[in-house]
Amino acid sequence: MKLVSFxxxxxxxxxxxxxxxxxxxxxxxxxxxYDPVKGAEEYARHxxxxxxxxxxGFDAIGVNEHHQxxxxxxxxxxxxxxxxxxxxxxxxxxxxxxxxxxxxxPIYIAEEFAMLDNLSKGRIIAGFVRGIGSEYHSSGTNxxxxxxxxxxxxxxxxxxxxxxxPFPFHGDHFSLQYVNLWPRPYQSxxxxxxxxxxxxxxxxxxxxxxxxxxxxxxxxxxxxLVTSAPENTAMRRHRSSSAGPARSMSPTRMSGHARRRxxxxxxxxxxxxxxxxxx
Amino acid sequence: xxxxxxxxxxxxxxxxxxxxxxxxxxxxxxxxxxxxxxLPFFDLLAEDYELLVPEHPGFGGSDDPPWIRSMPDxxxxxxxxxxxxxxxxxxxxxxxxxxxxxxxxxxxxxARFKSLVQLAPAGIRVKGVPCGDNFIxxxxxxxxxxxxxxxxxxxxxxxxxxxxQMDVMLKNRFTVAxxxxxxxxxxxxxxxxxxxxxxxxxxxxxxxxxxxPREYAGLWRERLPDARLILLPECGHLPHxxxxxxxxxxxxxxxxxxxx
Numbered sequence: 001m002k003l004v005s006f007x008x009x010x011x012x013x014x015x016x017x018x019x020x021x022x023x024x025x026x027x028x029x030x031x032x033x034y035d036p037v038k039g040a041e042e043y044a045r046h047x048x049x050x051x052x053x054x055x056x057g058f059d060a061i062g063v064n065e066h067h068q069x070x071x072x073x074x075x076x077x078x079x080x081x082x083x084x085x086x087x088x089x090x091x092x093x094x095x096x097x098x099x100x101x102x103x104x105x106p107i108y109i110a111e112e113f114a115m116l117d118n119l120s121k122g123r124i125i126a127g128f129v130r131g132i133g134s135e136y137h138s139s140g141t142n143x144x145x146x147x148x149x150x151x152x153x154x155x156x157x158x159x160x161x162x163x164x165x166p167f168p169f170h171g172d173h174f175s176l177q178y179v180n181l182w183p184r185p186y187q188s189x190x191x192x193x194x195x196x197x198x199x200x201x202x203x204x205x206x207x208x209x210x211x212x213x214x215x216x217x218x219x220x221x222x223x224x225l226v227t228s229a230p231e232n233t234a235m236r237r238h239r240s241s242s243a244g245p246a247r248s249m250s251p252t253r254m255s256g257h258a259r260r261r262x263x264x265x266x267x268x269x270x271x272x273x274x275x276x277x278x279x
Numbered sequence: 280x281x282x283x284x285x286x287x288x289x290x291x292x293x294x295x296x297x298x299x300x301x302x303x304x305x306x307x308x309x310x311x312x313x314x315x316x317x318l319p320f321f322d323l324l325a326e327d328y329e330l331l332v333p334e335h336p337g338f339g340g341s342d343d344p345p346w347i348r349s350m351p352d353x354x355x356x357x358x359x360x361x362x363x364x365x366x367x368x369x370x371x372x373x374x375x376x377x378x379x380x381x382x383x384x385x386x387x388x389x390a391r392f393k394s395l396v397q398l399a400p401a402g403i404r405v406k407g408v409p410c411g412d413n414f415i416x417x418x419x420x421x422x423x424x425x426x427x428x429x430x431x432x433x434x435x436x437x438x439x440x441x442x443x444q445m446d447v448m449l450k451n452r453f454t455v456a457x458x459x460x461x462x463x464x465x466x467x468x469x470x471x472x473x474x475x476x477x478x479x480x481x482x483x484x485x486x487x488x489x490x491x492p493r494e495y496a497g498l499w500r501e502r503l504p505d506a507r508l509i510l511l512p513e514c515g516h517l518p519h520x521x522x523x524x525x526x527x528x529x530x531x532x533x534x535x536x537x538x539x
Contacts, residue, residue, distance in 0.1 A: 027415070136460070137415060144457035 097127020300325030
């Protein structure tokens with residue numbers, strides 16, 4: 001067994017009374033509720049906590065990506081990963097993960113991970129996610145094409161990491177005449193790929209495909225998400241069909257989200273609005 | 280007048296088509312909600328016209344071909360459909376997403392069309408005036424925001440939908456996201472071509488529309504070369520539902536003039 005200390009970097013000074021007046025702690029929570037002086041201190045404390053996890057003997061430390069929310073202050077998790085690299089020497093650093101469908105050019109994600117892998121001399125674990133529903137509001141990405149974009153971005157990134165460049169990539173969503181990654185990843189053939197997910201059956205099937213066999217991480221908020229949408233019959237079917245295989249194949253589980261009391265239900269209400277992305 | 284429901288095949292796509300009445304052809308293009316039921320407004324039109332109400336690809340009982348990926352795709356499909364069905368001299372009525380569709384069709388080829396009625400169409404953007412975001416609203420909120428008169432929403436909410444109806448609603452919602460999510464409810468390349476729609480046009484708008492604010496009505500009247508605007512007080516996003524008789528009367532009067 002390996003242990004990962006995983007952090008969402010919530011904005012803990014959030015005025016919960018004020019926040020409760022809004023539809024959600026995601027997407028539409030007015031950013032005047034963010035105080036940069038308190039926020040800067042939050043970043044320092046959160047990074048200290050993750051660095052301390054190395055001294056405590058954790059095998060890896062984890063960060064993740066969320067946008068426009070008090071729930072997590074890491075819209076760019078690779079920036080935090082870069083800071084962690086400088087302050088640790090042994091632990092693996094897991095980015096759980098970057099949301100592939102949200103970007104217009106996934107090559108940038110391939111480049112950033114390759115840079116981090118070099119900077120850390122091979123301590124990076126690359127997590128790929130589709131992003132929860134709210135990210136499709138804050139990024140203006142069409143959730144209808146989420147799976148297509150995820151699969152295509154993944155293929156592009158893995159090919160960029162492993163195939164000699166330059167080569168052309170012709171996808172339906174991403175099309176590049178020249179793919180020629182500088183730097184190449186430090187690990188060979190590339191950093192381990194993990195797939196965190198709320199349990200969408202399509203993602204389970206994709207991750208477990210013999211071509212990939214990626215470690216699949218189930219977030220425990222999926223239960224809240226699904227039961228908060230009892231009217232969604234198709235979602236129920238997805239859940240019943242995905243629960244078995246997801247657990248049996250999963251070497252890793254994510255749990256114990258650092259969320260504050262009172263924010264959970266609001267978090268779920270926004271996600272339910274983004275159910276289209278079938279997270 | 281009971282509607283007849285038939286299946287129309289266009290290329291490899293099966294389309295569910297509701298029709299009623301006889302006379303000149305009126306094509307009604309539905310909005311994001313699809314065609315969950317036959318409306319009193321349809322009966323009123325069918326008194327004098329042959330009314331055709333197809334369910335768009337990706338909605339209700341119609342196929343969802345993977346190659347229809349955008350509103351321009353849907354518009355090109357409809358040009359195939361009217362040709363395949365041998366329709367001509369068409370009066371087209373569009374509501375919301377259906378109005379957007381009507382405009383996308385007519386800027387491409389208006390040869391088989393005679394007039395246009397727009398009921399609170401989507402498709403263009405008044406900068407600085409956001410449309411209502413039905414994608415972030417909860418289900419009840421989204422339904423209530425369609426109507427000025429909340430008794431319409433109350434009646435729908437009082438009935439629990441069947442599993443089959445839920446499946447249709449989910450299918451419609453996926454398709455609506457495909458067409459309307461980004462950018463929200465418009466095509467940046469539509470407005471500049473609206474001058475191509477050289478047909479008599481009638482634009483009808485609810486004064487209390489929470490989805491498409493009334494500021495949008497003025498832009499449509501300005502951009503369409505031959506348009507008249509009617510603003511209905513105490514009316515939300517579905518004028519033909521909330522004020523069926525009034526809208527039918529306006530449409531009848533307009534079509535009599537447009538048919539000359």
